[in-house]
Amino acid sequence: MATDSSNGEQKTTSKPPPLPSPLRFSKFYQSNMRILVTGGAGFIGSHLVDKLMENEKNEVIVADNYFTGSKDNLRKWIGHPRFELIRHDVTQPLLVEVDQIYHLACPASPIFYKYNPVKTIKTNVIGTLNMLGLAKRVGARILLTSTSEVYGDPLIHPQPETYWGNVNPIGVRSCYDEGKRVAETLMFDYHRQHGIEIRIARIFNTYGPRMNIDDGRVVSNFIAQALRGEPLTVQKPGTQTRSFCYVSDMVDGLIRLMEGEHTGPINIGNPGEFTMVELAETVKELIKPDVEINMVENTPDDPRQRKPDITKAKELLGWEPKVKLRDGLPLMEEDFRLRLGISKE
Ligand SMILES: NC(=O)c1ccc[n+]([C@@H]2O[C@H](COP(=O)([O-])OP(=O)(O)OC[C@H]3O[C@@H](n4cnc5c(N)ncnc54)[C@H](O)[C@@H]3O)[C@@H](O)[C@H]2O)c1
Numbered sequence: 001m002a003t004d005s006s007n008g009e010q011k012t013t014s015k016p017p018p019l020p021s022p023l024r025f026s027k028f029y030q031s032n033m034r035i036l037v038t039g040g041a042g043f044i045g046s047h048l049v050d051k052l053m054e055n056e057k058n059e060v061i062v063a064d065n066y067f068t069g070s071k072d073n074l075r076k077w078i079g080h081p082r083f084e085l086i087r088h089d090v091t092q093p094l095l096v097e098v099d100q101i102y103h104l105a106c107p108a109s110p111i112f113y114k115y116n117p118v119k120t121i122k123t124n125v126i127g128t129l130n131m132l133g134l135a136k137r138v139g140a141r142i143l144l145t146s147t148s149e150v151y152g153d154p155l156i157h158p159q160p161e162t163y164w165g166n167v168n169p170i171g172v173r174s175c176y177d178e179g180k181r182v183a184e185t186l187m188f189d190y191h192r193q194h195g196i197e198i199r200i201a202r203i204f205n206t207y208g209p210r211m212n213i214d215d216g217r218v219v220s221n222f223i224a225q226a227l228r229g230e231p232l233t234v235q236k237p238g239t240q241t242r243s244f245c246y247v248s249d250m251v252d253g254l255i256r257l258m259e260g261e262h263t264g265p266i267n268i269g270n271p272g273e274f275t276m277v278e279l280a281e282t283v284k285e286l287i288k289p290d291v292e293i294n295m296v297e298n299t300p301d302d303p304r305q306r307k308p309d310i311t312k313a314k315e316l317l318g319w320e321p322k323v324k325l326r327d328g329l330p331l332m333e334e335d336f337r338l339r340l341g342i343s344k345e
């Protein structure tokens, strides 16, 4: 039985998980672990696939509708005998035989998740239901990439997993933050009702190579703007804070959570906290010291502060981030230079 010491108030179940397919016990299949990654063509998903493919015992199946992801992120694996890529929308059922499911499919940048909010909530609710149904049928363990946005505009700082959040249920962000909250509920209901083995990661802002250049998130915006010599757009008031985790640390945390014994939810993020003005100043200093910083209008319901309490991740997963913002930004700059065709002066 998975334990959940990360949130003492959640009831877990003693029901045994559904049995995996009988093939799992045959000699032929035992050698490999078959892993489904939904949203595997996206930013975090493609880095996760790279890491999973390093293990020769893993077979990886990616299901993605390419809304914000791209085949290009996976080009080195296309044609590999242990890799399969399926164009699939998770709002439709998926019939595959797998042992583990990393369920990432969902647009993550506010610009993209607000673009078609009804589709975003369908992806979170129906998509997660479909993946839980699949997990139940084949007896797979499933990990959901939830978000720090479940804490909304938090009134407790830093945010521990026990905090229930301060979320506007009818705001423009709710397709995403309420969608993820329902997805977490579904995960626990399937766990309690059907014994499914679940894992929930609450991911805090993550950055790194392969983010879409015009993704709209703050780190990719500032780096692209600095490289193009355009003013950095700090949304007002600029004192709002975020904590930025480098993608290799994130992938390490997700795999530890999947392989460990705890259901979560567990915060995975870097507790280093920066105001948006501080982030802009850092990008300016590291990439283009003469670039301007412009204060621009913000969007509704922008959380004013965000910083993970990662005590549980440290204690239960033996995980903590290693890459500091000042070390991660240049790695992302290098990737953006290559893709934008702008070499270092
Ligand atoms: N990057 C972050 O800072 C962050 C923070 C918190 C949570 N997360 C979560 O992590 C996951 C991955 O985020 P990311 O930053 O890699 O985003 P991303 O937009 O780069 O990747 C999401 C992937 O999901 C795919 N997708 C979207 N809707 C789909 C659907 N209906 N069916 C199939 N595929 C679909 C997209 O095409 C894309 O490849 C998301 O679930 C996101 O909510 C990310």
Ligand SMILES: O=c1ccn([C@@H]2O[C@H](COP(=O)(O)OP(=O)(O)O[C@H]3OC[C@@H](O)[C@H](O)[C@H]3O)[C@@H](O)[C@H]2O)c(=O)[nH]1
Residues within 6 Å of the ligand: 107, 108, 109, 110, 146, 147, 148, 149, 203, 204, 205, 216, 217, 218, 219, 221, 222, 233, 234, 235, 236, 240, 242, 276, 298, 299, 302, 303
């Ligand atoms: O150009 C910009 C973009 C954004 N910002 C600011 O930067 C901060 C971060 O904004 P982002 O759009 O990068 O991301 P957010 O923190 O709002 O949401 C993010 O965090 C949780 C995840 O689940 C989401 O998927 C992710 O996008 C906000 O305060 C925003 O106002 C700017 O100052 N300038």
